[in-house]
Amino acid sequence: MEKILIIDDDKDLCFVLKRFLSKHGFEVLEATTGKIALEILESVEPDLILCDFRLEDMSGSSILKKIKEKNPSVPVIIITGYSNIKTAVEVMKLGAMDYVTKPLLPDEILLTIRKALANKTSDEKVGVGSNESANAEESESVKEQEKLALINAKRNTESGNYIFGDSPDFKNILNQIDLVGPTNYSIIIYGESGSGKEVIAQEIHKRSKRNHKPFIAIDCGTLSRELAGSELFGHEKGSFTGAIGQKIGSFELANGGTIFLDEIANLPYDVQVQLLRVTQERKMRRVGGTKDIDLDVRIIVASNRRLWDAARSGQFREDLYHRFNEFQINVPPLRERVNDIMVFANHFLVQTNKELGKNVKRFSPEVEDVFKKYVWHGNLRELKNVVKRATLLSDSSVIDIKSIPFELVNYKKLQFDNTAEAAAVAAPRETTVTATQPPVREAGLKSVSIDAEYEWILETLKKVDFNKSKAAKLLKIDRKTLYNKIKQYKDLNNQEL
Numbered sequence: 001m002e003k004i005l006i007i008d009d010d011k012d013l014c015f016v017l018k019r020f021l022s023k024h025g026f027e028v029l030e031a032t033t034g035k036i037a038l039e040i041l042e043s044v045e046p047d048l049i050l051c052d053f054r055l056e057d058m059s060g061s062s063i064l065k066k067i068k069e070k071n072p073s074v075p076v077i078i079i080t081g082y083s084n085i086k087t088a089v090e091v092m093k094l095g096a097m098d099y100v101t102k103p104l105l106p107d108e109i110l111l112t113i114r115k116a117l118a119n120k121t122s123d124e125k126v127g128v129g130s131n132e133s134a135n136a137e138e139s140e141s142v143k144e145q146e147k148l149a150l151i152n153a154k155r156n157t158e159s160g161n162y163i164f165g166d167s168p169d170f171k172n173i174l175n176q177i178d179l180v181g182p183t184n185y186s187i188i189i190y191g192e193s194g195s196g197k198e199v200i201a202q203e204i205h206k207r208s209k210r211n212h213k214p215f216i217a218i219d220c221g222t223l224s225r226e227l228a229g230s231e232l233f234g235h236e237k238g239s240f241t242g243a244i245g246q247k248i249g250s251f252e253l254a255n256g257g258t259i260f261l262d263e264i265a266n267l268p269y270d271v272q273v274q275l276l277r278v279t280q281e282r283k284m285r286r287v288g289g290t291k292d293i294d295l296d297v298r299i300i301v302a303s304n305r306r307l308w309d310a311a312r313s314g315q316f317r318e319d320l321y322h323r324f325n326e327f328q329i330n331v332p333p334l335r336e337r338v339n340d341i342m343v344f345a346n347h348f349l350v351q352t353n354k355e356l357g358k359n360v361k362r363f364s365p366e367v368e369d370v371f372k373k374y375v376w377h378g379n380l381r382e383l384k385n386v387v388k389r390a391t392l393l394s395d396s397s398v399i400d401i402k403s404i405p406f407e408l409v410n411y412k413k414l415q416f417d418n419t420a421e422a423a424a425v426a427a428p429r430e431t432t433v434t435a436t437q438p439p440v441r442e443a444g445l446k447s448v449s450i451d452a453e454y455e456w457i458l459e460t461l462k463k464v465d466f467n468k469s470k471a472a473k474l475l476k477i478d479r480k481t482l483y484n485k486i487k488q489y490k491d492l493n494n495q496e497l
């Protein structure tokens with residue numbers, strides 16, 4: 001009997017899954033924390049592991065790494081709370097065999113498990129007596145391609161998650177997507193963070209002849225200076241310290257399809273030179289490699305600042321800017337497309353209902369009013385997070401003002417009228433640096449303390465009827481620090497849930 005280990009802190013889900021899988025002839029073990037799972041793995045060798053990406057005591061990536069260290073051959077299927085291509089690529093890169101998104105569908109989960117187990121058996125058969133090194137390179141690359149095909153196939157079936165707004169601006173964008181999609185033009189998409197640039201790039205890819213090939217999204221803002229080249233172009237074994245195996249880069253993975261380079265202005269200058277070669281000669285070399293590889297990749301880049309300005313200030317190569325600038329799409333911030341707000345809010349409500357198995361029907365008129373007046377600095381990402389939370393909190397069929405964050409409802413009252421404070425945030429002095437650095441959710445304790453501080457600040461503000469000077473005095477901080485702390489909390493909450 002094949003053994004499956006379920007790792008999920010949702011006890012109900014573990015119970016339901018256990019019953020379902022046992023009925024289908026599997027022996028099922030369960031662990032409700034990462035720690036328990038690792039203890040079980042000391043003495044048991046399961047045939048397959050089903051693991052939630054967000055455990056209370058461990059992040060998905062760290063548990064995946066630990067499982068792979070202990071038992072590299074066991075197939076791991078990741079359960080993710082939402083369908084996000086970035087998470088999917090991330091978990092596949094870390095060695096997961098596949099992923100399923102919540103809500104879990106019985107047929108899908110069974111099929112995914114059976115496929116993973118069948119793959120494992122055929123891998124084991126190939127491994128017996130085969131000349132491992134001879135075909136290692138080829139099979140690595142085939143595996144990468146197979147994983148990508150899987151991710152893309154899933155993404156296409158999830159495409160029902162995307163909708164288009166109702167504002168004239170959005171209709172204009174849709175026209176542009178239709179127009180430029182089928183061509184091979186390189187495109188620059190401008191827009192604030194969370195405004196939907198990646199989704200637009202995906203839609204362009206879907207409308208192109210390349211749509212059966214991979215769409216790969218890379219956030220250049222998160223690539224380190226040292227590893228950016230290797231991430232994009234891959235590397236050969238031993239080409240630098242730490243290059244223990246061969247790596248296929250994002251460009252090679254995207255061959256035949258489309259690559260989306262977000263925050264392109266953050267790409268290190270030497271990598272920009274390599275990129276220029278790719279756009280001019282349609283060829284690339286892996287880091288440390290000697291062989292030219294032919295490339296046929298459509299490039300879509302995005303930035304929240306004008307690339308022409310970055311080129312003029314010497315941060316971005318001008319020749320590269322002209323290469324990319326065959327077509328431009330400008331995505332206005334959500335606050336400038338008021339007609340889109342409720343279209344997207346309702347869409348995110350339907351999506352969240354499905355994820356949570358709830359049936360919340362609509363927003364109260366008061367909530368609609370707040371939504372339409374709010375400034376949405378985090379754009380669609382912020383709206384999505386607010387709707388997700390509100391749907392979760394709501395215990396009736398209508399989302400009312402109680403389920404909407406206090407600072408959204410009281411946005412106007414919380415405004416700092418003195419622009420000096422805003423300027424201080426844009427150019428923080430040394431003493432305020434820690435307060436303005438973007439906080440990281442994974443920092444655990446840090447985010448807890450930010451949340452607690454914020455609660456306290458709000459309480460104090462309420463006490464003094466939103467008089468910021470009085471509140472700062474009571475809190476024994478200056479007004480600028482008060483402003484920074486509120487901003488820090490908001491940045492934290494504009495990250496994707």
Ligand SMILES: Nc1ncnc2c1ncn2[C@@H]1O[C@H](COP(=O)(O)OP(=O)(O)OP(=O)(O)O)[C@@H](O)[C@H]1O
Nearest residue numbers: 161162163164192193194195196197198199380381
């Ligand atoms: N047309 C749409 N339909 C449904 N959801 C959307 C749409 N556009 C954006 N979203 C959702 O809004 C969130 C932000 O979108 P996206 O990641 O594309 O923004 P972005 O501009 O690329 O952000 P960033 O620059 O910060 O990476 C995502 O969760 C995405 O799924």
